[in-house]
Amino acid sequence: MDSNHINNLFLRSALTEENPFMSITDVLAWIEDRKKAVFVNIEKIKFADLKEWKLDQHKGNLHHNSGRFFSIEGIEVNTNAGEVKHWCQPIIKQPEIGLLGILTKEIDGILYFLLQAKIEPGNINFVQLAPTLQATESNFKQVHKGNKPEFLEYFINPDQDAVMLNQLQSEQGARFLKKRNRNIIVYTKDKIKERDDFIWLTLGQIKKLMAHDNLVNMDTRTVISGIPYGRYNSDQLALFETYNVKNNENTFSYDLLRSSLDYDSALHSYDEIIGWFTSLKTKYELEVKQKSLFDLKYWDIGEWEISNKNNKYFKIFVANINIENREVRSWQQPLIKPVDDGIIAFIIKKINGIMHLLVQAKLECGNYDVLEMAPSVQCITDSYDASEGLPFLNYVLNASPEQIKLDTLQSEEGGRFYQEQNRNMIIQANEDFPKEIPENYIWMTISQLNMFLKFNNYLNIQSRSLLAAVDFLQKFEFISGDL
Amino acid sequence: MDSNHINNLFLRSALTEENPFMSITDVLAWIEDRKKAVFVNIEKIKFADLKEWKLDQHKGNLHHNSGRFFSIEGIEVNTNAGEVKHWCQPIIKQPEIGLLGILTKEIDGILYFLLQAKIEPGNINFVQLAPTLQATESNFKQVHKGNKPEFLEYFINPDQDAVMLNQLQSEQGARFLKKRNRNIIVYTKDKIKERDDFIWLTLGQIKKLMAHDNLVNMDTRTVISGIPYGRYNSDQLALFETYNVKNNENTFSYDLLRSSLDYDSALHSYDEIIGWFTSLKTKYELEVKQKSLFDLKYWDIGEWEISNKNNKYFKIFVANINIENREVRSWQQPLIKPVDDGIIAFIIKKINGIMHLLVQAKLECGNYDVLEMAPSVQCITDSYDASEGLPFLNYVLNASPEQIKLDTLQSEEGGRFYQEQNRNMIIQANEDFPKEIPENYIWMTISQLNMFLKFNNYLNIQSRSLLAAVDFLQKFEFISGDL
Numbered sequence: 020m021d022s023n024h025i026n027n028l029f030l031r032s033a034l035t036e037e038n039p040f041m042s043i044t045d046v047l048a049w050i051e052d053r054k055k056a057v058f059v060n061i062e063k064i065k066f067a068d069l070k071e072w073k074l075d076q077h078k079g080n081l082h083h084n085s086g087r088f089f090s091i092e093g094i095e096v097n098t099n100a101g102e103v104k105h106w107c108q109p110i111i112k113q114p115e116i117g118l119l120g121i122l123t124k125e126i127d128g129i130l131y132f133l134l135q136a137k138i139e140p141g142n143i144n145f146v147q148l149a150p151t152l153q154a155t156e157s158n159f160k161q162v163h164k165g166n167k168p169e170f171l172e173y174f175i176n177p178d179q180d181a182v183m184l185n186q187l188q189s190e191q192g193a194r195f196l197k198k199r200n201r202n203i204i205v206y207t208k209d210k211i212k213e214r215d216d217f218i219w220l221t222l223g224q225i226k227k228l229m230a231h232d233n234l235v236n237m238d239t240r241t242v243i244s245g246i247p248y249g250r251y252n253s254d255q256l257a258l259f260e261t262y263n264v265k266n267n268e269n270t271f272s273y274d275l276l277r278s279s280l281d282y283d284s285a286l287h288s289y290d291e292i293i294g295w296f297t298s299l300k301t302k303y304e305l306e307v308k309q310k311s312l313f314d315l316k317y318w319d320i321g322e323w324e325i326s327n328k329n330n331k332y333f334k335i336f337v338a339n340i341n342i343e344n345r346e347v348r349s350w351q352q353p354l355i356k357p358v359d360d361g362i363i364a365f366i367i368k369k370i371n372g373i374m375h376l377l378v379q380a381k382l383e384c385g386n387y388d389v390l391e392m393a394p395s396v397q398c399i400t401d402s403y404d405a406s407e408g409l410p411f412l413n414y415v416l417n418a419s420p421e422q423i424k425l426d427t428l429q430s431e432e433g434g435r436f437y438q439e440q441n442r443n444m445i446i447q448a449n450e451d452f453p454k455e456i457p458e459n460y461i462w463m464t465i466s467q468l469n470m471f472l473k474f475n476n477y478l479n480i481q482s483r484s485l486l487a488a489v490d491f492l493q494k495f496e497f498i499s500g501d502l
Numbered sequence: 503m504d505s506n507h508i509n510n511l512f513l514r515s516a517l518t519e520e521n522p523f524m525s526i527t528d529v530l531a532w533i534e535d536r537k538k539a540v541f542v543n544i545e546k547i548k549f550a551d552l553k554e555w556k557l558d559q560h561k562g563n564l565h566h567n568s569g570r571f572f573s574i575e576g577i578e579v580n581t582n583a584g585e586v587k588h589w590c591q592p593i594i595k596q597p598e599i600g601l602l603g604i605l606t607k608e609i610d611g612i613l614y615f616l617l618q619a620k621i622e623p624g625n626i627n628f629v630q631l632a633p634t635l636q637a638t639e640s641n642f643k644q645v646h647k648g649n650k651p652e653f654l655e656y657f658i659n660p661d662q663d664a665v666m667l668n669q670l671q672s673e674q675g676a677r678f679l680k681k682r683n684r685n686i687i688v689y690t691k692d693k694i695k696e697r698d699d700f701i702w703l704t705l706g707q708i709k710k711l712m713a714h715d716n717l718v719n720m721d722t723r724t725v726i727s728g729i730p731y732g733r734y735n736s737d738q739l740a741l742f743e744t745y746n747v748k749n750n751e752n753t754f755s756y757d758l759l760r761s762s763l764d765y766d767s768a769l770h771s772y773d774e775i776i777g778w779f780t781s782l783k784t785k786y787e788l789e790v791k792q793k794s795l796f797d798l799k800y801w802d803i804g805e806w807e808i809s810n811k812n813n814k815y816f817k818i819f820v821a822n823i824n825i826e827n828r829e830v831r832s833w834q835q836p837l838i839k840p841v842d843d844g845i846i847a848f849i850i851k852k853i854n855g856i857m858h859l860l861v862q863a864k865l866e867c868g869n870y871d872v873l874e875m876a877p878s879v880q881c882i883t884d885s886y887d888a889s890e891g892l893p894f895l896n897y898v899l900n901a902s903p904e905q906i907k908l909d910t911l912q913s914e915e916g917g918r919f920y921q922e923q924n925r926n927m928i929i930q931a932n933e934d935f936p937k938e939i940p941e942n943y944i945w946m947t948i949s950q951l952n953m954f955l956k957f958n959n960y961l962n963i964q965s966r967s968l969l970a971a972v973d974f975l976q977k978f979e980f981i982s983g984d985l
Contacts, residue, residue, distance in 0.1 A: 022771030022772075022773055022774065025773070116783075116784050179777075182777050184773065184777070185773075185776065185777030185778075185780045185781060186776060186777075186780055187780050187783060187784070201780060201784050247773055288505030289505075289956060290505055290508070290667065290668075290730055290956065291505060293668065293669060293956055293957070293958070294662075294665050294667070294668030294669075295668075297668045297669055297670050297684060297958075298668060300599075300670060301599050301670070301684050387871070388870070388871075388959070471957075473772060473773065473776055474776070474954075474957040474960075475776070475780075476871070476959070477957075
């Protein structure tokens, strides 16, 4: 497919909340039904009771007997960035590239996305809206001898002309060691038979659902975040006219749309942003050495869990999982449980007439390339007190109701993380917002963030989660006129 | 500086061969003078006679006594790409980010670049045109207690408004383990006093000099390759009118210019190219394990050199170096000597009216991220016979004189490599060129390559070397008219 056509299909779907087959209310009811239709039991067990995994003193890690899936390893980190320059921690190692795929089809010119009600052991509410396919390499190769994942054939060797998006994107740099997933969207004209666990939604609906707590899972959010809408052009102009979009009194959503499409009015050029990032990558050093889980300073391995001596960050425990409605119904695995919730927030501000987001260059130990672009604020809640020095945290926490444009709780990936959620916020800065920002912050438009996102290893998963939630239909009024 | 202004300064300088201060002939004579003004002696010695370095059986490497500069390590490589899936080799490890900086100034609206006649032990002809500053972190910190490098102050903490380019770029992935350099161009209004070893040249002149063998060093070429010319716009239109550039009968240089500026007419969109690259990165695996230099299969460590048992690839020897006209006049260091010369070539072809280059996704063991974008052909000469299966090699070697648009010998970096040169070629494809290309090849315009280059870890040093040589003034005729 021609890329302009792809961009326009995406944009039109993002501007469409009306779905004749399933309304937002229907989706919410359907999810409740799915929850009732499954049985989930997570039984925390002792490391000594593991049969499928091994806490291995000799190898210094926690690994599956097959050597596949993932392992929990120890690392020692040295850096010259931030307050803490040296620490040890457990981290997830999973060298394979996972696959997060969404299938789409077109009905009456509108693109629909096939999402799945997926049960994951760590999910708050157990059931969340996942991509059509969410699979690790071990899944493809069916190591655990479950059923072949549904729709796998659409993503393994897709017809090039059907591929609408195909990117490598990072997972949490504080939890995964250089882990990346392939994010892919494939278009089909096949007749797909209805299935209990799958629904077709417009992009506008998915974004609306992201305003609900813990409903759209992280994997869906990361795939959605990469969607390109193209550069503002005559095709789009025609599209807007169809939708009668106009810059009216309620300008907020219009501002988001313009910031997503306008490639020419940003405060900084790409070369300037790359120069800024290059300077910081040159300045900040990151050295990560593997170390036995049993030798990590300030970490304890107990009978039941691996935990930090000061009860900070996260714990790792193992569990017997029983779930109906998955490829494998019963298995053991480690889960990572945060000690506290976190907060991620983009501060946004109109500069030179176009909406800009305040982006932070953030070093995390598992990053593929030292730094990634993170939200204006990204921290865990229990560090609130300690982090009075954290730039912009107080600004975000003290925002007035009119400034808060998004405020929801969103889950981390429930296949690894146990009931971990972050408060996702978009805060509009007032005129009094400081002109001077620290050296590792920069203002960028949404289209610029989208461009960096394309080129992979730039935007971290937290900033992608927030970008995915950007909703062009937020209190949007359609009035005919120009953009 | 505004980025449009920067782009236009670069473009205008690239279109300027007239330099009232120094003609191309003057430069050639000046380089000859510089050669006569220095004394260079490279004395190959036994490993046993090293005083400043140590071939260390215990650590399994060859390292400097201070632990700084670089070391030669052993690696074992496993991959599922290419013919050879498993091998061992020595590799250069240098974790610090080097700095390659060029200072520029403007005279009568034309940008001039300050280049240095630099003597490096491995250089063919000893003296080549280097960036204003070429320094490792060890240099800044003056580990070898030489003089402070000249012009260092311009590049360490430059005024942001003076930075015209600031990128991280890779070195040879077959020789360096994930080595990167910072490529930086800084603008100054200072009065720079004349120095014997430095000259001011236009970008057009530097490109002309790249048509000469082994004159412009690799570090200059990589910095030059990253220069942006901007998107075809009204400013540029005015600029072309000034220069009376026109699509005339001799269209080749015009085609290069258009391919560098036109962002809208490419065969594939960015999203398509990224999708292609993502698929290949997902498919190809690369595992690199450190291993003692003394345990590398098919490699011997002799009294005088480290070499491959089949006499392939390269040798490593150590030498006493004596050079006048450098920070340190006398030192010991390892040098890497290739067994044979190499060839790198871009095949170019007009597709949909715009010049495209045939780009290869190439896996090399030291790559930062598995694959980089390489020229259409990249190999070493002694593999010619063995590599009848190497795509497009025969096409390049059998090109007719009219097809050969560039054919020069260019040196690798003389600070590490001993008299290593590659034949650099640009070959224009005929109509009979195969429509079908292997899955790891794709056609891209120059502007697209330049965009990927910006985002770092995409273009390998060989493709950058060729891009740097793209000369808009090659047999260029100025006739008034539109682009």
